[in-house]
Amino acid sequence: MNLNRRSFLAALTASAGAFSLSSRAFAQSPFIIPTYGGTWAKFWEETLVPGFAEATGIQGRLDVGLGKDFVSKIRAGGAASPYSVFMGNEHIAALLRAEGFFEPIDMAKVPNATKLHEGLLNPGNSGLRGIVSPIGIAYRTDMVETAPKSWTDLWDNPEFRGRIGLYQIGNAGALLFLRLTAKLYGSGDLDIDTAFTKLKELAPFTQASWSGEVSTSLMRGDIAIAPVDWTEILTLQDKGAPVEIVVPEEGVLAYEQSFNIVKSGASKDDAHAYINYLINADVQANMAKVFYTSPVNTESVVDGDLAKRLPIVGDKMSRIIRFDWDPYVDIAADVADRWNREIG
Structure with missing residues (x-):
């Protein structure tokens, strides 16, 4: 600074x-x-x-x-x-x-x-x-052959299997990704049942409680790709790390x-x-x-x-893909409990 x-x-x-x-x-x-x-x-x-x-x-x-x-x-x-x-x-x-x-x-x-x-x-x-801190798809340039272009690539590209990092439910990033998944594959961003079904298809994946943990996992090679905010990835790039971040075709999420x-x-x-x-x-x-x-x-x-x-x-x-959080209030506790039971 x-x-x-x-x-x-x-x-x-x-x-x-x-x-x-x-x-x-x-x-x-x-x-x-x-x-x-x-x-x-x-x-x-x-x-x-x-x-x-x-x-x-x-x-x-x-x-x-x-x-x-x-x-x-x-x-x-x-x-x-x-x-x-x-x-x-x-x-x-x-x-x-x-x-x-x-x-x-x-x-x-x-x-x-x-x-x-x-x-x-x-x-x-x-x-x-x-x-506003946008969230895109970040990846290790030396571990990924085909760079992601869409959020759906996380499901569709087999080279990402078992190498994906996601946020834990206590992080806003997990809620954003959950609702994005519901929007992409379900009847709307509150179609939580479909979202959980699709998330389980990504397993096994590493979970992180905050962006710094995602960065650490990327740098250790524990994961090759993950939704994460620009702040974290550009900071890694400043240190010479082999990471890149993209704007998916559908748009970005954001803290x-x-x-x-x-x-x-x-x-x-x-x-x-x-x-x-x-x-x-x-x-x-x-x-x-x-x-x-x-x-x-x-x-x-x-x-x-x-x-x-x-x-x-x-x-x-x-x-930026945004969601209305007022109607989510009534189901917030149930979603967190379900994540902990079904996703871990």
């Missing part, structure tokens, strides 16, 4: 729109910002939180954890949530939304939301997807981080300002450099060299 932080922050201060230099110079108490660990926490601590403070005057304090941790704290907080903003995969956000913990975004307070690519603002303004206003949060104005800042065009472009994510803002500019490595940017964001 060799960034010109001073010039970057100065540009963001000028472009933060309605929230530049809030009338309250600094918050009476810190605004709690949930985020993930590792590189995420480093970027938030060193770049995003200072930039947010400089652009808005709002002091943020990080709470580093996993989506499940944020969910537990919101549920435990009841009428006094420790968070005013939630960050987590959209399928997790749908659970909390169904339980009544969120309220619609006040669009007047998030002007950058009008610049989002289509499909990233939820119906009724009930949250938006502010960070989509959902940002929502917590109904019982004490700092909702700060939460709106934070979401507005996060989806700022320059912030999104900078995150693409660090995480290889696809900018959600239509005005974000990705430079030529990086754009060549990120095929899902700009108009190509339409190639």
Whole structure:
């Protein structure tokens, strides 16, 4: 992350729109910002939180954890949530939304939301997807003779048999792949019976709980091919690994981080300002450099060299296969239990 932080922050201060230099110079108490660990926490601590403070005057304090941790704290907080903003995969956000913990975004307070690519603002303004990490088919170039072109190649190409890696059900990637399988082979993306039948046809396969495990399995040669996000594969390529990733003919899946206003949060104005800042065009472009994510803002500019490595940017964001997670809420627990019993 060799960034010109001073010039970057100065540009963001000028472009933060309605929230530049809030009338309250600094918050009476810190605004709690949930985020993930590792590189995420480093970027938030060193770049995003200072930039947010400089652009808005709002002091943020990080709470580093996993989506499940944020969910537990919101549920435990009841009428006094420790968070005013939630960050987590959209399928997790749908659970909390169904339980009544969120309220619609006040669009007047998030002007950058009008610049989002289509499909990233939820119906009724009930949250938006502010960070997008596309998932394609990754493979070892020295272990695969025929590069995949379609998701169905995982079933149809015999050289992949017994050499496939998949996510475990606790990872959003597993749910995305399950619903994709239902869409490809069943009556629709909620045809779970057909999805399980088809998944069993891929056995035996290696399961991983997170993308780093997929990378490790690829590098050890335990697997030759797997659905995985661009972030992980481009990072491996940076290290000289013999891996490639493709956009399947049908389109890509994507980890989509959902940002929502917590109904019982004490700092909702700060939460709106934070979401507005996060989806700022320059912030999104900078995150693409660090995480290889696809900018959600239509005005974000990705430079030529990086754009060549990120095929899902700009108009190509339409190639993301998305699912409605609200109707999935009622079957989520049963699907997880069935996966553990039948897939292992």
